[in-house]
Amino acid sequence: MSGSNSVPVTEQGMKIVGFLCNWCSYGGADTAGVCRFKQPTDLRIIRIPCTGRMDPLFAAKSLIYGADGVLVSGCHPRDCHYAVGNLYARRRLEVLKHFLPFMGIDPRRFHYTWVSASEGQLWQRVVTDFSEQIHQLGPNPGIGAESEIFEKLGN
Amino acid sequence: MKRIAYYQGCSLEGLASEYDISTRAVCDALGIELIEIPDWNCCGSSPAHSADPLLSSALAGRNLAIAEAEGCDVVMTPCPGCLKSLKGALETCHDPQQCDAFREILGMPFEGRIRAISVLELLYKDVGVDALRAQVQKPYADQVIVPYYGCLLTRPPKFADFDDPENPVSMDRLLEAVGVTVPDFPYKTECCGATYGVTRNDIVGKLTGRILDMALRVGAEAVAVACPLCQQNLDLRQAQVNRHMNRTFDLPVVYITQVIGIALGIAPKELGLDKLFVNADFLLRSAREEEPQAKTIG
Amino acid sequence: MRIGVFVCQCGTNIAGTVDTQEVARRAGNLPDVAYATSYMYTCSEPGQQEIQRAIREKNLQGVVVAACSPRMHEPTFRRAVERAGLNRFMFEMANIREHVSWINNDREANTRKAAELVEMAVAKLRFNQPLFSSQISVNKRVMVIGGGVAGIQAALDCSDGGLDVVLVERKSSIGGKMAQLDKTFPTVDCSSCILGPKMVDVVQKDNITLHAASEVESISGYVGNFTVEVRKKATYVDWTACTGCGACIEKCPSRKVPDVFNENLANARAINIPFPQAIPKKATINRDYCLHFTKGKCGTCQKVCPTGAVNYEMQDEIVTEQVGAIIVATGYDLFDASVYGEYGGGRYADVISGIQYERILSASGPFGGHIKRPSDGKEPKDIVFIACVGSRDASVGRPYCSGVCCMYIAKQAILTRDHLPDTRVWVFYMDIRAPGKNYDEFVRRAQEEYGVQYIRGRVGKVYPKGDRMVVQGNDTLLGVQVEVEADLVVLATGIEASAGARELAEKLRISYDQYGFYMESHPKLRPVETNTAGVYLAGVCQGPKDIPSSVAMGSAAAAKVQALFSRDTIETNPQVALVNERVCISCGKCIQVCPFGAIQWKELRGGIRKAEVLPSVCQGCGLCNATCPPKAIQLQHATDNQILAEVNALCA
Amino acid sequence: MEHIHTLSIQNTYDADFIKRVEEASGQQVSKCYQCGNCSASCNYTYVYDYPVNQIMRLIQLGQREIVLKSRSIWLCASCQACTTRCPCNIEVSHVMESLRIMSREEKMVSLKDIQLFYDEFLRSVKTFGRVFETGLLPVFNMKAKRPFGDMDLAPLVLKKGKLHLLPSRIKGRKEVAGIFERLEAFHKKHEA
Ligand SMILES: Cc1cc2nc3c(=O)[nH]c(=O)nc-3n(C[C@H](O)[C@H](O)[C@H](O)COP(=O)(O)OP(=O)(O)OC[C@H]3O[C@@H](n4cnc5c(N)ncnc54)[C@H](O)[C@@H]3O)c2cc1C
């Protein structure tokens, strides 16, 4: 897939999958929309009840199937609608982040964060920053292809 | 059995020599072997701290390193100022961000396994109040002494692992164990002017004056201390204080080790009682006479 | 499956930046989509009828609406498809307004994005299953735990609404902290005069069962049907016989018992009634001090009791109560001031706490309402109050504000000047927090009319000098160190979670914050609910607050219970986890992680255990689903297959 | 106390100063909520030009020069009363210590005598390995231009036989001097 960087990627856009908890971040994304906060168009949001529902496999599979980036967002720690779901999520997603290089996937393609239902502006920033980062990385070359990172981390 | 290294520090070599000899005498009487740190150096005290904390840690660190090389488990020092430097050095040594710089500047092998304690902690924790009481040969009868801990012995709280920083009681309990009457002393931990003896003795005059005054108010015949700087400010400088405050204090200021030593039956001279500036012979009152009428003396 | 797709234009809200026709056209090409169209205002009455018509005419089995956020109109459309005979879970929404048309103007990119979101929704819908709620009956009895003013208010309001109430109080009398107060801010009316009648009401209501000297032992069940075991502690007095005459107390020879109600400023007897207005007014023996129990000697009370109520053989008793809802109102405790060695609380007799000063002020208190200092009974000429003791202090692990002490200091200062006009009152404070109705005016009055001296700065140290105390502080407004000599020092000790709050929370399966205060469901919008359905909060157990707020919260919790009980049955949420027993490997991980205790073991034949979800307890978080190693437990309507279908539709 | 008239905060605001103090002391100065407990507990407040809580406030406001030129930082005796009682868990004494070092580095020391005493003390340590009390005092007195300071004490001390006329030179004084040298080299390296 070399040289794909020269293709004006914005034309096709990137495929970014967002997993957002129903109570906080999905609401935050709604708030951003209601306030008409302009955002890049690459993100596709999947609504989950809680980040605690977030199986790291969902993110891994997305990247394996060819998503260019995965963004997970939930309630701030301590604000979880289900008390502790996001704390479990944090632990699992942190592990995933460290695991991605071993699959030959650049860990920068994956990001998780916390945004509450009222933080529309924060949501705008999160989406903009992450989309920009994925545009910089370019399209996902496929599993194992980003193995130079693997080599770097392996040492 | 723990191997206890002894770090006397510069003051105990000079103006506070009686603290040194009474500490050694008491430990000897209690069967505690002290291993003097060979060729020890100055810990740097406040001047080093105010110049560079790394300097302070490295200067103190050299002594710790020597003690560790001698196979000791703890370093005991009677001086709270030195104790603070020693504990500071251990803290630096275990701080991941500073340990490399520390080792580089120290320039000798040191693992940092050793612990630093004060003579007070040694007596209070390792010997224990009950064991001390059992060894008393000449209990005091009616002497009233207030314990003055000074500012450094129990502070900062993170270093004061053996007593309460705000209302320490270790010296109270040790004094009681040898038969002394100990009134509540509100100025236990007030600062006496510390290192300003030389540079600003007007400050020392005021702060020390307050402490002596409070001691008299609560009915003390003497102040017991565990710090050479406190002792100097309260005892040696008592005349200066009198001048500054327009007072006529004449209050003995004795080292805790001297008070305990007398009760253990050690001769006053071996405790350096004669080296004190304000006469402290009142301590011998019940030590000489154990009959009940001793109570009428004084 | 036959699926219908409706792409909403929302006037120009969506159609302005999304080609909705094109989205509908592309949707029409998706597998299983039998019908796709675009409509002007889908949520309007005609829009909904259009959907229902299509369901019938095209024989649709599932519906996707691409429109606004499901947080807005999902319930609307679910009802619509239900009216047309579909199960309401055979419906999905794609959010093409908040997440598409409103956040970018690039029509082409927006259209592509909207089409993909529709594709994802269709993909998910193909795995949807009809789900059905069940109805569970509601036991219309309510338990209130804690009989302070908040719990009393909740109990009385529920009782007024015709509900059966069980009130559980761990002390031998209800009343809580308010019963110990002298007067109350900001009106300075007598505390027991306003609380007393409410306490009496509690015993006079036929539909309130009071278990005093009792604690909750265990709780099982779920909203509508809780089973609570209550431990009635042995009081060694048969309360059905005791008339509260007090003859036993008068004769009891054990007289050096700390009087807890008077905050240890006086002595009580081993057999005791805590205060004259106690409800129930019954005697209790304190085993630790009773000579019969400690020495095997006495038996006086038994001999003098005219009704033969004393029973040294009494044992704790467990009673089981069935209730449909629980209101927790367990209040608070006060910070132990002896933690501050520098203030001498607990060491010096004349350094006391605010609640001790309430007892001193009280006419029924240890000194009959005369202000005297505990050490020698002298009238104090100078009183110093120190604010924020054990509050707003990270060094003692209490960084929060206790909320009421600024006000009670002002109250106690005013009362002091009322009782003893010649006594000077000094208050060391950091900030004055008085945000209630008439509150700041009250504090101003203390300063302007009563001449109370406020000094801004935290106190360093309190120590005795002669027979007075010296308070060494700092006036930060002047930038100088100050000293005030006082005869009495009152430490405004802060509020902390009541002892045992955490243990009770775990029994109730509600969460608490790091300080032990109970967590409300939403800090603004659901302040009296917890995340456990059927359990409500009232009073200081949720966080520091004063009497008006505690009472308001008691009433609010009662209103929530009445609303819950207004129906005979409640509908369960069918979006719950479900275990596939054949796949479950019995590892128990799901049981460990479930924050609500909704999963239990189910014994199969042959001693095999499998996980089983209690649908009425499960809140649908999905944590178990993500945890389960073989994925045996699946959250309905958000199963792995459903979520992965969306991923697939987008990426593959 | 010098009187500040109007402090035009922005004109003298040094954001970097706040950061440097926080880094040097390891303490988060913004945690200070100005309760004043440090000043209430500090026995030296009466000789300070700014009570220690005001020093903390001045740091928060980035007022580098006022702080580093203050007398307070040199009159602080490191008694730790402030650190012990600060409700915000700030090691205030540590902050004061860092300020002394910074004021020395930036040549803003107000109380030269105290610095001088400290320097003489350390010179003694560097030379002999231990402090030579008898030698330290006259040298300090001379340099501080107070030839008779504490001379009243000399006969007393002499009488008790506590005055040593010769310093105790330790064998390892080269090692001790080495510590001073390595420290200097270390700082040079890190400045570069
Ligand atoms: C010194 C002082 C003065 C005050 N003055 C005023 C004032 O003038 N005006 C004002 O508005 N507010 C004042 N307050 C605040 C007031 O006390 C509280 O707002 C009020 O008492 C809170 O009531 P509550 O019912 O929430 O808690 P509480 O009064 O603490 O009642 C809780 C009850 O629950 C019981 N309980 C606890 N745990 C359990 C358990 N596990 N099982 C069963 N029962 C349990 C307790 O025994 C207690 O009876 C003052 C507070 C103090 C400390």
Ligand SMILES: Cc1cc2nc3c(=O)[nH]c(=O)nc-3n(C[C@H](O)[C@H](O)[C@H](O)COP(=O)(O)OP(=O)(O)OC[C@H]3O[C@@H](n4cnc5c(N)ncnc54)[C@H](O)[C@@H]3O)c2cc1C
């Ligand atoms: C700048 C600002 C920021 C704030 N930020 C926060 C915050 O972050 N968090 C927070 O908790 N609180 C905040 N608040 C406070 C919050 O706004 C109020 O607590 C809350 O809105 C009160 O709700 P309400 O329903 O009592 O009153 P209102 O919101 O005032 O509602 C009253 C309604 O009644 C209507 N009405 C009035 N008179 C009549 C009449 N005679 N007949 C019919 N209708 C009538 C009014 O039109 C209005 O719709 C803030 C307030 C301000 C000013």
Ligand code: SF4
């Ligand atoms: S369904 Fe939503 S998008 Fe469509 S018209 Fe209604 S509000 Fe607008």
Ligand code: SF4
């Ligand atoms: S136990 Fe008997 S004597 Fe005591 S109060 Fe009750 S009835 Fe009266």
Ligand code: SF4
């Ligand atoms: S038996 Fe116990 S409670 Fe009863 S009178 Fe005797 S001491 Fe008091």
Ligand code: SF4
């Ligand atoms: S209410 Fe006032 S006294 Fe109480 S913690 Fe808050 S600020 Fe401090």
Ligand code: SF4
């Ligand atoms: S979905 Fe959540 S609440 Fe339901 S059983 Fe699983 S973990 Fe428990």
Ligand code: SF4
């Ligand atoms: S986690 Fe899965 S396999 Fe383990 S017990 Fe629960 S349902 Fe069964």
Ligand code: SF4
């Ligand atoms: S350490 Fe310094 S500032 Fe702090 S109390 Fe002591 S003398 Fe004052």
Ligand code: SF4
């Ligand atoms: S004690 Fe701590 S919080 Fe209070 S003024 Fe001093 S530094 Fe600030």
